[in-house]
Amino acid sequence: MQYPSAWLQGASLGESIAGRLRLQIIGGEIEPGEILSENRIAEGFGASRSPVREAFRTLAGEGLIRLERMGAVVVGLELDAVKELYDVRYLIESFAQQRLASRDNAALIARLEQQIDGMKLAARYGDCVEFAHQDFSFHERIVEEAQHTRIRHLWTSIRSIVMTVILLTTEKEFERGESRMIEVAEKHRMVIEGLKSGSEEKIREVVRAYFDDSDATLGRSLY
């Protein structure tokens, strides 16, 4: 398993190492409880400690590892942890949408619908990576549009993990066939309905429903 190489374009060595470790940790190649040392990892990548150290700090910031006196212990991302992650996504997105509810969202909605169509197109062509990218971007756009610096910050702190999880689960869901993926794409319209309604209550409900459904999907695709 590997990131689309485009994602690592222009990244520093440190970011690149963080990316690969992230994938190995989330993918389960590196197991929770394992202890990573800067030296060994550096040697493994044929790099020096500096970029590895930077990568460790990044991953610790994402909660994937925990820095201790002696070595970094892998926390990992079990099914329960992914559900927790989705709790946070729910909090962030429902907040963002409630913030958007009171303005004119015509342009945003048009853009989001375009991305749903992008997903469907990707589904028809069996392009799993592109589907995941559109899916991810859909949600990121909503957060971005809310123009709330702190919320955006919370988002960036889980951004990479969410991206990775979406990539992994999309790969698995693709195995269930094109019609299933069309269904997944269409599910996003629900969210748009919430936006259109402008009702705080409705938004909470719709976003909750969206992530509840995602939770169910998770059960199938992870482990």
Next chain:
Amino acid sequence: MQYPSAWLQGASLGESIAGRLRLQIIGGEIEPGEILSENRIAEGFGASRSPVREAFRTLAGEGLIRLERMGAVVVGLELDAVKELYDVRYLIESFAQQRLASRDNAALIARLEQQIDGMKLAARYGDCVEFAHQDFSFHERIVEEAQHTRIRHLWTSIRSIVMTVILLTTEKEFERGESRMIEVAEKHRMVIEGLKSGSEEKIREVVRAYFDDSDATLGRSLY
């Protein structure tokens, strides 16, 4: 302005530098827009670039500075940004409390009440730092108790900032006299009421009220 030295006990040089910079940034000594270079800061602290680099990453993770190709630009924490911070605190705490609502919280509540009394005691003795510490710990305990790894992680990402803001605002509020501080301490009982009720609706309402009131306080104490 300075941290209680106890807070920096056992901290590495990097953490300590992060702490001092954080205080300078939030306190406004270093102004938003200013550009920090690793070299200059290192020289200023009589240290090498390594710990400064680490400090920069920490502060960037907290959103206090933004790392760019050339230098780190100070984002700062204006009044609006603090209000955004409180939005996030609201999200985190209301979530945490809703999670707690369904269990038996007798022990927790006893502990929280003890901390309220601690605040009142600090108020009577004019011990501003202790008051801030108790106040901070009160909220941290709630988050901690929810036992939700991801939420706890969001909390740690703003923890230092919240601590600093509470410290600064408490200092300012202390000038308004002891009775005002007793009032602030008592305000926390409201939150406990929410916990006791166990009603999702009531909790949202109470926590919302708490932070709305805090927002008002902010207006007085910052800038």
Next chain:
DNA sequence: AACCTGTAAGTTGTATACAGGTATACCGGT
């Protein structure tokens, strides 16, 4: 047998060195 101690290997935190890139200021040409 239990415990204490000294040593050796490994780890992090910090300092320093080097390479590649970027902005700035200055200088010559038009």
Next chain:
DNA sequence: ACCGGTATACCTGTATACAACTTACAGGTT
């Protein structure tokens, strides 16, 4: 006066070096 090119100083990313600390273990002591 203005524009373009170059030299220069500075900045970040990475590599390497060193010191202090932690851990594990072996061997001697009680």
